[in-house]
Amino acid sequence: MGPVETPPRRAEELAVIGKRLPKVDAWGKVIGETKYADDLILPRMAHARLLRARHPHARIKAIDTSRARALPGVLAVITGADFPPVKFGILPVSQDEEALSTEKVRYVGDAVAAVAAVDEETAERATELIEVEYEPLPPIMSIEEALAEGTVRIQEYGDGPNIHKLVSLEFGDVEEGFREADLIREDLFYFEGSNHLPMEQHAAVARWDPDGKLTLWSSTQTPHYVHRTLAKVLELPMSHVRVIATPVGGGFGGKSDPFSHELVVARLAQLTGRPVKCTLTREEVFYAHRGRHPVLMWVKTGVTRDGTIQAMHFRSILDGGAYGSYGVASTFYTGALQTVTYKVPRYKFEGCRVFTNKPPCGPKRGHGTPQPRYAIEVHLDKIAEALGLDPAEMRRRQVVEPFSKTANHLTITTCGLEECIDRVVEASGWREKHRRLPPGRGVGFAASSYITGAGLAIYWNEMPHTGVIVKIDRGGGVAAFCGSIDIGQGSDSVLASVVAEVLGILPEDIRVVTADTDLTPVDLGSYSSRVTLMMGNAAKEAAEKLRGLLLDAAAKKLEVSPAGLVARGRRVYLRDDPERGMSFAEAAQLAEAAYGTLAAAGSYRPPRRGGKFKGAGVGPTPAYSYTACVAEVAVDPETGEVRPLEIWIAHDGGRALNPLLVEGQVEGSVYMGLGEALMEEQIFRKGLHKIPSMLEYKSPTTLETPEIRTILVETNDPEGPFGAKEAGQVPLLPLIPAIANAVYDAVGVRVDEIPITPEKVLKGLDQKGKGQEPRVGPERFPRVSFPEPIRVESAFGQPADLSLKRE
Amino acid sequence: MRELLTPRVNGDDVQVLAPVHKTLLEVLREELGLTGTKHGCELGECGTCTVLLDGEPVLSCLLLPVECQGREILTVEGMAQAGRLHPLQQSFAELGAAQCGYCTPGILLAAKALLEHNPRPSREAIRVALAGNLCRCTGYTKILDAVELAAARQGR
Ligand code: FES
Ligand code: FES
Numbered sequence: 001m002g003p004v005e006t007p008p009r010r011a012e013e014l015a016v017i018g019k020r021l022p023k024v025d026a027w028g029k030v031i032g033e034t035k036y037a038d039d040l041i042l043p044r045m046a047h048a049r050l051l052r053a054r055h056p057h058a059r060i061k062a063i064d065t066s067r068a069r070a071l072p073g074v075l076a077v078i079t080g081a082d083f084p085p086v087k088f089g090i091l092p093v094s095q096d097e098e099a100l101s102t103e104k105v106r107y108v109g110d111a112v113a114a115v116a117a118v119d120e121e122t123a124e125r126a127t128e129l130i131e132v133e134y135e136p137l138p139p140i141m142s143i144e145e146a147l148a149e150g151t152v153r154i155q156e157y158g159d160g161p162n163i164h165k166l167v168s169l170e171f172g173d174v175e176e177g178f179r180e181a182d183l184i185r186e187d188l189f190y191f192e193g194s195n196h197l198p199m200e201q202h203a204a205v206a207r208w209d210p211d212g213k214l215t216l217w218s219s220t221q222t223p224h225y226v227h228r229t230l231a232k233v234l235e236l237p238m239s240h241v242r243v244i245a246t247p248v249g250g251g252f253g254g255k256s257d258p259f260s261h262e263l264v265v266a267r268l269a270q271l272t273g274r275p276v277k278c279t280l281t282r283e284e285v286f287y288a289h290r291g292r293h294p295v296l297m298w299v300k301t302g303v304t305r306d307g308t309i310q311a312m313h314f315r316s317i318l319d320g321g322a323y324g325s326y327g328v329a330s331t332f333y334t335g336a337l338q339t340v341t342y343k344v345p346r347y348k349f350e351g352c353r354v355f356t357n358k359p360p361c362g363p364k365r366g367h368g369t370p371q372p373r374y375a376i377e378v379h380l381d382k383i384a385e386a387l388g389l390d391p392a393e394m395r396r397r398q399v400v401e402p403f404s405k406t407a408n409h410l411t412i413t414t415c416g417l418e419e420c421i422d423r424v425v426e427a428s429g430w431r432e433k434h435r436r437l438p439p440g441r442g443v444g445f446a447a448s449s450y451i452t453g454a455g456l457a458i459y460w461n462e463m464p465h466t467g468v469i470v471k472i473d474r475g476g477g478v479a480a481f482c483g484s485i486d487i488g489q490g491s492d493s494v495l496a497s498v499v500a501e502v503l504g505i506l507p508e509d510i511r512v513v514t515a516d517t518d519l520t521p522v523d524l525g526s527y528s529s530r531v532t533l534m535m536g537n538a539a540k541e542a543a544e545k546l547r548g549l550l551l552d553a554a555a556k557k558l559e560v561s562p563a564g565l566v567a568r569g570r571r572v573y574l575r576d577d578p579e580r581g582m583s584f585a586e587a588a589q590l591a592e593a594a595y596g597t598l599a600a601a602g603s604y605r606p607p608r609r610g611g612k613f614k615g616a617g618v619g620p621t622p623a624y625s626y627t628a629c630v631a632e633v634a635v636d637p638e639t640g641e642v643r644p645l646e647i648w649i650a651h652d653g654g655r656a657l658n659p660l661l662v663e664g665q666v667e668g669s670v671y672m673g674l675g676e677a678l679m680e681e682q683i684f685r686k687g688l689h690k691i692p693s694m695l696e697y698k699s700p701t702t703l704e705t706p707e708i709r710t711i712l713v714e715t716n717d718p719e720g721p722f723g724a725k726e727a728g729q730v731p732l733l734p735l736i737p738a739i740a741n742a743v744y745d746a747v748g749v750r751v752d753e754i755p756i757t758p759e760k761v762l763k764g765l766d767q768k769g770k771g772q773e774p775r776v777g778p779e780r781f782p783r784v785s786f787p788e789p790i791r792v793e794s795a796f797g798q799p800a801d802l803s804l805k806r807e
Numbered sequence: 808m809r810e811l812l813t814p815r816v817n818g819d820d821v822q823v824l825a826p827v828h829k830t831l832l833e834v835l836r837e838e839l840g841l842t843g844t845k846h847g848c849e850l851g852e853c854g855t856c857t858v859l860l861d862g863e864p865v866l867s868c869l870l871l872p873v874e875c876q877g878r879e880i881l882t883v884e885g886m887a888q889a890g891r892l893h894p895l896q897q898s899f900a901e902l903g904a905a906q907c908g909y910c911t912p913g914i915l916l917a918a919k920a921l922l923e924h925n926p927r928p929s930r931e932a933i934r935v936a937l938a939g940n941l942c943r944c945t946g947y948t949k950i951l952d953a954v955e956l957a958a959a960r961q962g963r
Contacts, residue, residue, distance in 0.1 A: 026900035029908030030892065032843020032883035036909065039842035199847045199855055199909040199943050249845070249909030250943050282848040488907025488944045660903040664949055668906065671946030694852035694941070702934040702947045710948075 015568055016501040017722045020660040023493040024507050025247070025486060037203035037219040037246040038279045045205070046075050048268050048278040049123040050261060051113040051130050052287060053105035056141070056357035056687030057154065058134035060103060060112060067129040068115055073122035075272040077130065079113045082267060088229045090222075090257045090362075092459050094164075094324020096155055099233055099263035105134070106154050106322035107357050108688055109287025111260045116268040116276050139357040139687045143296055143319050146354035147782050154322055154355040160785075164320050164353040165331050168786045169615055171339075171407040172346035172794030177311020181302025183386060187379045190753040190778045191371035193294040193319065194680040195286055196364050197699055200249020202288060203279035204262045206269035214269070215242045218262050221251040221487055222525030225458065227517045229258035230266055245515035248487035248526070252672065253363035255487075256527045257290050257325055283692040290362030291682055293330055293353075294319040295371040298781040299379050307387055307394035311346040314338055314372065317784060318353040318361070325362035327353050329618055333368025336619030338376060339406035340449040341417065341626070342398040345796040347407040350786040358684055363527060365672055366729045369450065370736060374754060377446035377737030381744070391741070392430055392445045392630075396421045400449075403802070407794040409611030411801070413623045414715035414725070416652030417447060420628035423711045428630035428648040434745060440635055441645075442746025447628040448733030452654075452719075452726035453530025455606045455620030464603035465530065467521030468538040470499055470546055471599040474592060476570075476585030478503060478510045480542075483523035484535045485515035489728050490661040491531045497657055498536045498721055502543035503550075504567030505584055521601065529726035532657065533622055534604045536721030541602025546591075549598065553590035554582060607719075609801070613792045622719035625726035626652040627666075629734035635746040637765060640758030642678055642743055644704075647735070650711040654725030659712055665727040666710045673735030674706075675699045679755050718802065752777025814875040816841070817885025831875060832856045832867040835882060843883040843912050847941065854940030857913035858882050864917045864939075883912035886919065894957040895919055904953035906944035914940045918954045927958055 028034040065077040080102035089095045101112050113130050117123035138152050146154075146162040159166040178184055204218040214236065220226050223245040231238040248255055261278040268276040280288060298315040316334040320327045335349030366373075384391035400406065402415045424445075425431065433443045457465055469481040480499045486492040492514060496507035513519055523535055547567055554572040555562035558580060566575050573581025582590075592598050610620035630648045635641070647670050656662040679698040683690045691697045716723035736754060744750050749764030752775060760776045768774035809824045816839065825834045832849065835841045835858070847853035849868045856868040859881040886893040895915050898904070905911040914937060921928055921936040928936070933954045934947075942950060 022900045023903060023905070025908070026903070026905055029905040029911050030883075030896040030899050030915065031887055032841075032912045034908055035842070036845070038846075039836075041837070041840070041842075197943055198907075199853065199941060200845070200907070201847065248907060250907045252943070282850070282852075488909075490903075490906070660949075664903045664906055664945060667946035667948040668944045669946075672943070693850060694848045695850065699941060699943070701939070701941060702937045702951070705947050708946055708948050 014501060016497050016507060017657050018655065019658065021507060021658055023490050023661065024496045024512065025492050034247050036200055036249050037205060037217055040205045040217055042205065042207065042275040045275040045277055046116045046118060046272055047120040047123050048114055048116045048265050048276050049120065049127050050111040050264060051127040053108060053110040053112055055105055055134050055136055056108050056139035057137040058105050059137060060101060060105065061133040061135055063113060064131040065113060068126040071122065071126045071129060073118040074126045075116045075118065075274065076268050077113065077115050077126065078267055083233060084235050086233050086235065088233050088258060089324050090225060090326055090458060091324060091328055093328055096324050099260050107359050109359055114264040114268065116272050141356055141358065141684060141687060143317050143354055144782055146356050147784065154357060158355065162355045164324060164355055165328050166787055167331055167335065167349065167351040167615060168789040170348040170789040170791050172796065174311040174313050174346045174348045177346040178302040181310045182305045183383065184300065184302045185379065185383050185386065186298065186300045187382065188752065188778045188781055189297045189375040189378065191295045191374055192681040192683065192754055193292045193361055194364065194676050195289060195291040195682050195697065196252035196254035197697065198250030198252060198254055201280045201282060201285050202255060202259060202261065203277065204265050205275060205277040206265040207275040208269040213240045213242065214266055215244065216262060216266055217244045217246050219248050219255055220245050221248060221256045221485060221527055223485060223515050223517060224483060224522050224524055226258045226262055230263065233263050234266060242518040245485040248485060251487040251526065252365045253367060253527065254290055256363055256525065259288055282694060286682065286689055286692040287359050289321065289359035290325050292364040292676065293361040293368065295334060296778060296781065297372060297375040299375050301379060301383065303383055305387060307384060307389050307397065309342060309344050309398060312338060312344050313348040315350045315781065316372065319356050320353045321356055321358040321360040323360035325360045327361065330363065330368040332615060332618035334372050336408065337369050337449060338372060339408050340400060340410055340412065340624050341447055342395060343400055344407055346794055348789060352784045352786065357687060365669065366450065366732050367528065370733050373448050373733040374736045374740065377734065378740050378752065381741045392421060392425050395447055403800040405795040405798040405800060407796040408619065409616060409795045410619050411609045413719055413800060414654065414717045415624065415626055416713040416715040417626040417628060419713045420626055420650035420652055421447060423650040423713060424628045424630045424648045427709060427711060428632065430630055440637060440746055442742045442744065443630055443632045444738040444741025444745055445630050446734035446737035446741060448730050449624045449626050450726055450730035450733065451528060451621035452533045452623045452625055453606060453621055454528040455610060456617045457524055464605045466523040466534040466538050467601060467603040468535060468542045469521055469599060469601045470542040472546060472588045474589055476588050478505065479513060480510055480539060481513045481520045482535055483515055483517065483520040484531050485526050487526045489526065489665060491526060491535065493661060494532050494536055494657055495539055498539040499543045502540055502547055505570050529729050532724055533720045536724060538602040538604040540721045542600045545600035546598055549591040549595050550587040553594045554587040557590055611792060613790055615790065623654065623717045623725045625730040627730045627734050629738045631735065631738035631742045633739060633742040633746055635743055635761060637747060640761035640765065642756055642761060644674055644706045644739065646706050646709065648709045649731055650713050651727065651731050652713045652715050653727040654717040654720045655714050655723035656712050657722060657724050662712060662727045663710045666731040667708050669729065669731035670708045670735050671700060671705055673732040676754060677736040677739040677756060681755055748774055750775040810873065812872045812876065814872065814878055814880050816880045817882060825872060829872065830868050831870040831872050834872045835867060841882050841884050845909055845912055855910055855913045857916050857940060859916050859920055862920060862923060864920045881916065883915055886915060893919065894960050895954065898953040898956040902949050902953045902956060904945060904949040910940060910942040914942065914950060922958055922961065927962055930955065
């Protein structure tokens with residue numbers, strides 16, 4: 001234990017929250033002790049490999065596994081026929097996946113069979129001996145093809161032959177807004193898809209005990225949803241399934257779906273009577289995917305002369321790949337948050353997700369919002385230029401009001417965006433640089449907002465989204481239990497810090513037990529930036545209950561009122577007379593003697609504040625986070641290469657529970673945004689993945705990542721634990737348009753398509769040289785038969801109704 | 808076919824009978840149980856599997872153990888001495904340079920080799936030394952800070 005602080009005079013000062021403390025799990029990570037899923041080695045463990053389709057689209061006519069079965073060392077070979085005929089999927093509305101495909105394969109990489117063997121090589125060799133007879137079907141590889149194809153279908157459900165989802169919503173009368181505008185601008189943008197590229201490949205280990213109980217260890221961000229899926233697909237009671245999420249070696253959304261390898265190892269463990277492990281190769285991680293959706297976008301905005309937005313109409317088409325995944329939510333997210341950054345009094349959104357014969361897309365950091373954010377921030381940059389306004393100042397004037405509602409009925413609580421803008425403008429020297437740097441150098445500005453946890457669970461239910469149990473033993477030891485999983489974002493540390501702050505001890509005094517469905521209360525998972533706020537509130541509630549017992553028991557002993565006591569510095573003492581008190585452990589013993597075993601639970605469910613229309617479920621959150629960013633770049637006119645020189649980023653994530661961790665989230669988001677802005681793309685040639693390896697799939701190294709200047713702007717949000725909001729996703733969003741806008745400032749070329757590769761920059765420069773429009777990007781938006789919009793009155797400008805608290 | 812391998816691993820003389828075609832990465836993880844060494848591609852593209860061979864960073868996924876006979880291999884498990892963390896381990900933990908921590912072992916070893924050649928490297932020199940090690944979490948900022956802090960502390 002470290003030194004014990006002397007009790008301070010002012011007890012309301014925070015002792016742990018706001019301090020730059022090491023993560024509680026850092027020590028295991030720096031000595032190589034942390035056990036990730038692939039590090040688990042169980043006695044008699046067998047190894048599994050999946051056989052994956054080499055066709056993008058084909059009917060399975062027959063599968064012959066006899067040669068594979070005959071290979072020495074092979075313990076079991078399974079196909080889809082070895083599972084109950086049950087489909088699954090992360091969203092209840094898209095139950096379209098199978099553990100192993102039975103009738104059709106829908107993308108190169110779709111799993112059709114699996115082998116368990118004594119070692120990985122034997123398993124691999126056996127998969128090559130499995131003979132699958134396919135009847136190839138025409139592959140559908142693009143948005144255009146998916147919209148045009150009427151007879152060949154990838155899935156048998158959806159809003160059209162290959163249309164998964166169509167959405168159309170209008171808040172207020174946008175036409176009226178356009179009539180009041182002095183300038184109306186329309187733009188088209190395209191955002192290519194990308195993979196999360198977590199450093200750890202997905203892995204899972206299953207063990208089946210003789211009493212019929214299954215345990216699965218997996219590198220998953222959503223153990224609770226994996227738990228539900230295993231029970232459903234294997235037709236087991238949930239009470240007989242235990243899912244333990246191992247520390248995740250990078251997720252970024254890519255480990256948020258239940259995956260076929262998780263179901264396969266479970267089945268193989270049952271059949272072989274041995275533990276079975278499957279670790280995906282890097283190539284397979286590109287197939288498992290669930291990465292950024294490629295999105296084609298059209299946006300029309302009407303503004304008055306000073307840049308005030310009167311109305312906005314936004315359309316998106318998402319290339320979803322072969323399965324549903326989170327796609328319905330992704331589709332709504334491409335439209336839902338447009339209104340949360342700047343004031344948009346009237347808003348119309350039309351969205352469409354198509355199926356194609358490619359690995360399924362899903363949630364990647366920012367889920368569905370980086371694409372529209374890019375489009376809108378570049379679009380507004382063009383509008384500012386057309387009006388002769390400073391693009392940062394124009395946006396600053398239109399930042400949403402705190403504690404107000406948006407056109408689409410979202411409730412904003414705190415908003416520190418104005419200050420974020422001021423701080424990056426100041427720090428970067430924006431005013432001296434914008435439109436003033438020498439040719440080849442430029443700065444770009446953009447801002448963004450994001451949710452702090454989705455307001456609704458993935459499946460409809462009345463239960464809490466998270467729960468925490470805290471227990472105190474007689475030695476003063478504290479354990480905190482929660483289903484949350486640390487994916488590197490620091491959720492274990494948040495849990496320990498919140499409990500420590502409330503109980504007046506230090507994070508290092510606390511043992512956290514997380515992400516084990518047998519031992520920990522449910523937490524829905526590490527997605528949608530929900531954990532800090534939701535788990536934090538639950539942890540606070542649980543710890544406060546215990547603190548109440550400790551203070552009561554101590555008060556009796558000290559013969560004072562509990563109201564006069566504080567817990568701090570590993571002691572419980574009188575606020576006005578710090579010398580009078582006792583150690584934390586002593587208070588715990590008194591409390592246990594008085595009240596019995598010391599354990600308490602807390603739970604959290606977000607407030608229900610969305611609108612009352614169909615589709616209102618996506619977008620609401622307890623609180624929105626905000627970021628503003630200035631990027632400075634150098635563009636080489638010879639090679640077209642864009643080199644980011646420096647990034648200034650200011651982030652309002654509420655109160656920073658641990659500034660070190662918040663900065664880490666901001667820096668990591670900036671990095672990931674840079675990769676997407678400039679180089680990362682998951683693309684295909686004739687149904688084949690063009691780049692299923694790290695060599696071909698370029699991502700930024702230390703050499704391509706510039707210095708990142710992070711500024712934390714703290715608001716104190718009433719919804720968050722100690723005022724905290726989100727940090728892990730919003731800072732990615734402005735990066736990409738800031739780079740695009742900086743490229744324009746540097747060389748006068750608009751690249752309206754992500755990534756901004758050297759070829760595109762050169763093409764733009766070439767057009768500029770020839771006196772053509774210096775723009776590279778999509779030329780047309782295909783015809784989509786969007787339905788008549790659901791018309792809802794705009795709630796823009798109404799005050800937030802915070803009385804709708806969590807139930 | 809198996810062969811007898813006799814490298815020194817983390818200061819210990821090791822004898823291990825392993826299939827000839829297994830890489831050093833596999834032998835370390837699967838035969839010796841040293842799972843601190845990670846992998847992200849097994850094709851030499853990510854740097855996650857970095858270990859030190861006679862003090863120099865090598866990609867263990869590309870190396871056959873026969874090439875290591877009688878040589879000194881250091882993995883992350885061997886960095887702390889008698890329970891005392893290496894200054895890099897200390898600074899990585901203190902500054903939040905390990906988020907998911909998956910790239911951390913490889914980066915720690917690459918940084919250790921750097922500091923041995925160049926005890927007070929410039930930020931640029933650190934960038935160059937770590938250019939072969941991908942990290943998807945940190946944006947490298949805190950990693951560079953942590954290497955600088957460890958260098959400063961060692962120099963004292
Ligand atoms: S595992 Fe990627 S370089 Fe060795
Ligand atoms: S800390 Fe996660 S990859 Fe580096």
